[in-house]
Amino acid sequence: MFTHSKLWGALDQLARINGYSVSGLAKTAGLDPTSFNKSKRKAPDGKPRWPSTESISKVLAATESTMSEFIALMGEEKAAERTQPAAPAKEAAPVIQEQVSAPVKSDLRKLPLLQDDVASDPEIFNESGFPAGSNLSFFTMPDGQPSLSPQAWALEITNSSFAPYYQEGDILLVDPNGPARAGDPFLIRRKSEGRLAIYRGQSANPVIGEPLGRIMGAFYSMVRTDDNDKDIAA
Numbered sequence: 001m002f003t004h005s006k007l008w009g010a011l012d013q014l015a016r017i018n019g020y021s022v023s024g025l026a027k028t029a030g031l032d033p034t035s036f037n038k039s040k041r042k043a044p045d046g047k048p049r050w051p052s053t054e055s056i057s058k059v060l061a062a063t064e065s066t067m068s069e070f071i072a073l074m075g076e077e078k079a080a081e082r083t084q085p086a087a088p089a090k091e092a093a094p095v096i097q098e099q100v101s102a103p104v105k106s107d108l109r110k111l112p113l114l115q116d117d118v119a120s121d122p123e124i125f126n127e128s129g130f131p132a133g134s135n136l137s138f139f140t141m142p143d144g145q146p147s148l149s150p151q152a153w154a155l156e157i158t159n160s161s162f163a164p165y166y167q168e169g170d171i172l173l174v175d176p177n178g179p180a181r182a183g184d185p186f187l188i189r190r191k192s193e194g195r196l197a198i199y200r201g202q203s204a205n206p207v208i209g210e211p212l213g214r215i216m217g218a219f220y221s222m223v224r225t226d227d228n229d230k231d232i233a234a
Contacts, residue, residue, distance in 0.1 A: 019185035
């Protein structure tokens with residue numbers, strides 16, 4: 001069931017996943033920057049105010065997202081699957097071996113997790129640009145997220161360097177092989193300063209530092225896994 005809180009929550013998540021604040025998302029979609037502000041989510045009389053279908057349509061177009069993905073962000077994907085009639089049995093397709101570079105399904109996948117101060121050190125990565133070491137923590141991917149390449153990893157924000165787009169405690173998904181589009185947020189390392197930075201420009205390839213990959217998503221207070229394979233709060 002679609003609820004007021006689920007719908008607005010999905011818009012908040014869509015903004016974070018694409019590297020925007022809610023104001024930035026609205027502006028990118030050609031709407032008034034205050035359209036999605038929390039102050040606009042209730043009418044003066046206190047009644048819930050819902051975003052229009054036109055606004056949602058513009059946001060999905062601006063982020064190149066589908067309605068199915070938006071519904072998944074509301075937590076309605078499994079409910080929708082239960083209402084679908086069972087598909088007729090099909091003849092099993094031949095098994096085709098996937099290449100190593102093929103995307104990996106996000107369901108229950110665990111990504112190496114680095115804190116931003118650690119990831120600023122080039123020595124923590126191997127020659128392929130992948131986090132290495134015996135003391136790595138891991139981030140457990142939530143269901144329903146985009147598939148990532150085997151080289152993807154997660155970054156935990158521990159300070160305010162990336163504000164206002166990302167806050168302390170956020171988990172960013174970084175994919176060196178993710179599909180690049182002009183205007184996408186990229187994580188780069190400024191060699192001259194020895195620190196991480198976010199790049200978003202007209203080119204699909206960062207040119208002002210060492211590119212570490214496209215930021216594919218952002219999450220708040222998610223789950224990571226320690227070396228003993230126990231789930232702990234991020």
